[in-house]
Amino acid sequence: MKRMKKSIVKLEQVTKIYEGKVMHRALNRLDFEADQGEFIAIMGPSGSGKTTLLNIISTIDMPTYGRVIIDGIEPEALNSNELALFRRHNFGFVFQDINLLSSLTLEENIVLPLTLDGLPIAEMKKRVEQLAKQLSLKDILNRRPDELSGGQAQRTAVGRALIHKPKLILADEPTGNLDSNSAKEVLELLSVVNQTERTTIIMVTHDPIAASYCDRVLFIKDGEFFNEIYKDERRQTFFQRILNVLSLLGGNVHDLRML
Numbered sequence: 001m002k003r004m005k006k007s008i009v010k011l012e013q014v015t016k017i018y019e020g021k022v023m024h025r026a027l028n029r030l031d032f033e034a035d036q037g038e039f040i041a042i043m044g045p046s047g048s049g050k051t052t053l054l055n056i057i058s059t060i061d062m063p064t065y066g067r068v069i070i071d072g073i074e075p076e077a078l079n080s081n082e083l084a085l086f087r088r089h090n091f092g093f094v095f096q097d098i099n100l101l102s103s104l105t106l107e108e109n110i111v112l113p114l115t116l117d118g119l120p121i122a123e124m125k126k127r128v129e130q131l132a133k134q135l136s137l138k139d140i141l142n143r144r145p146d147e148l149s150g151g152q153a154q155r156t157a158v159g160r161a162l163i164h165k166p167k168l169i170l171a172d173e174p175t176g177n178l179d180s181n182s183a184k185e186v187l188e189l190l191s192v193v194n195q196t197e198r199t200t201i202i203m204v205t206h207d208p209i210a211a212s213y214c215d216r217v218l219f220i221k222d223g224e225f226f227n228e229i230y231k232d233e234r235r236q237t238f239f240q241r242i243l244n245v246l247s248l249l250g251g252n253v254h255d256l257r258m259l
Helices: 050-057 080-090 106-117 121-134 150-162 180-197 235-249
Strands: 007-018 024-035 039-043 065-070 091-095 168-172 200-204 216-221 224-230
Touching (some): 007 050, 007 200, 024 200, 024 224, 039 050, 039 235, 050 065, 050 168, 080 091, 080 106, 091 150, 106 121, 106 150, 121 150, 121 180, 150 180, 168 180, 180 200, 216 235, 224 235
Parallel strands (some): 039 200, 039 216, 091 168
Antiparallel strands (some): 007 065, 216 224
16 A cells, blocks of 8 residues: 655745845745655755755745745744744754764763753663664763764764654765765665654765665755656666766766765
């Protein structure tokens, strides 16, 4: 039986203009939709509007024109307190700059979002134990961030993004500072979370290998829709098709490491 699709993110004719000495139109009448359980990559040249799009989806920024709906809610209708709570409960964030708190252990870093919500300690401990096992961090929960490899630190950041069971994970170049093995670990982890929890993931990336882990790739150029492709049964052929579109787009195609 085919599952009904549920829209988690919907952008309708979204335009974002930044005022200044020179007006900059970062997004121009962009439509975008993400269903529950999708893993989507957003690609495009530098300055194409990728980060602006992610900021608008995350409610960090608001559109100049157009409509944004996240899980049936229009963020623009919320006041600042409601918006902060909405963001905290619905989103998990994973960035290129990992931003773990150096004074806290791994366990304390992961559990931080639950501490803010005042969850019972027993529930916090249960969730940390489950996640630590899934993230292969069980034996190092008492370490501090400066004792970790890049991959361990980013897996910890993924844990922090997942601990409150968000509907949507927003990732901005999550493998940008990692070596190829650590990057592969993080991407496989995100794929498992996406498939087992049906968590929607939207990831901005320059890396065609990272994009090849996704269900579909949205390409934007000059703030507008350029192209969109869906995954193949084989990642290798999907990767090649991503490279083909990037070459048309004038994107970065230098990264040809083995899959």
